[in-house]
Amino acid sequence: MQSSSERTDEASAHPRIGALDAARGIALIAMATYHFSWDLEFFGYLDPGTSTHGPLKIYARCIASSFLFLAGFSLVLAHYPHLRLQSFLKRLGVIVAAALAITAATAIATPDGLIFFGILHSIAAASLLGLLFLRAPPLVTMAAAAVVIALPNHYRSELFDAPWLLFLGLSEHLPRSNDYVPLFPWSGALLLGIAAARIARARGWLETFARLPEGPRWLRWAGRHSLIVYLVHQPVLISIVYLMSIIVPPAEPDPIQSYLASCQTACQAEGSEAGLCTRFCSCTLDRLQEQSLLAPLQSGAILPDQDERILKLARECSAIGQ
Numbered sequence: 001m002q003s004s005s006e007r008t009d010e011a012s013a014h015p016r017i018g019a020l021d022a023a024r025g026i027a028l029i030a031m032a033t034y035h036f037s038w039d040l041e042f043f044g045y046l047d048p049g050t051s052t053h054g055p056l057k058i059y060a061r062c063i064a065s066s067f068l069f070l071a072g073f074s075l076v077l078a079h080y081p082h083l084r085l086q087s088f089l090k091r092l093g094v095i096v097a098a099a100l101a102i103t104a105a106t107a108i109a110t111p112d113g114l115i116f117f118g119i120l121h122s123i124a125a126a127s128l129l130g131l132l133f134l135r136a137p138p139l140v141t142m143a144a145a146a147v148v149i150a151l152p153n154h155y156r157s158e159l160f161d162a163p164w165l166l167f168l169g170l171s172e173h174l175p176r177s178n179d180y181v182p183l184f185p186w187s188g189a190l191l192l193g194i195a196a197a198r199i200a201r202a203r204g205w206l207e208t209f210a211r212l213p214e215g216p217r218w219l220r221w222a223g224r225h226s227l228i229v230y231l232v233h234q235p236v237l238i239s240i241v242y243l244m245s246i247i248v249p250p251a252e253p254d255p256i257q258s259y260l261a262s263c264q265t266a267c268q269a270e271g272s273e274a275g276l277c278t279r280f281c282s283c284t285l286d287r288l289q290e291q292s293l294l295a296p297l298q299s300g301a302i303l304p305d306q307d308e309r310i311l312k313l314a315r316e317c318s319a320i321g322q
Helices: 004-013 018-042 054-079 085-109 119-131 138-154 163-168 183-202 205-210 217-224 226-247 255-269 274-290 294-299 304-321
Strands: none
Touching (some): 018 205, 018 226, 054 085, 054 119, 054 183, 085 119, 085 226, 119 183, 138 183, 163 183, 183 205, 255 274, 255 294, 274 294, 274 304
């Protein structure tokens, strides 16, 4: 995401790269298509877990990486070789304010999937980290990016399960969130963007990039105002799908398949293996059906004694699954 102050500084330091604006615009279109699939799932048009597993999961990760890479590239254009502190802090403040607005909105609308460290939070935090590498040799920056990207796959600890450390992405148990983009591994994409921009600048490629086809004007406009587009697009998409649900309601889901899919999704989101989650969900389904608890659980009309019974059978199935 890019603010007006950053655009002004970028233009004053380097030739305007319209292709970069178009790239942001393309990333926004990709993001909107992914969020539309998420909205369809939320309203029941797609099976639970469709947007968070398989090809769509890979798609979402590519989109997030592209935003962070472009943010790193733009950081060099705007603030290398000289950091324009006032414009940087202004841009940072705008992004942080937008991130807090997203957190507040999701706390009200979807508290179970609260976005406490999403893409905007990640861009803000990674930009601060990126300042340390603006003048570093590109090879050093790329090495740091490799470490940041690889670390979560090789090291996790319950020490990082504390709520105030979840933004790092090194916790043993992953939190539930509709958009979780922690520093590890995602800031690695921003560092790669910094390294790429430094190499391009050193080799005189920026002038060449400035002469690349810029794409249609509306696409470049979206790229230049990416933060506004980001904040507005999801309410618009949700409104569209909501109207669809009134005109053409989604088919009633099969309660058993719905439970298994949602259970599997929640289980794997916490970092458990797929096989373990399959055994756990099958076990809990059998116990819920035996005790006539499946319908109350899915409707949300759970009595206190039923809640205790559900927690007990979940613990039993967890022990059996392991």
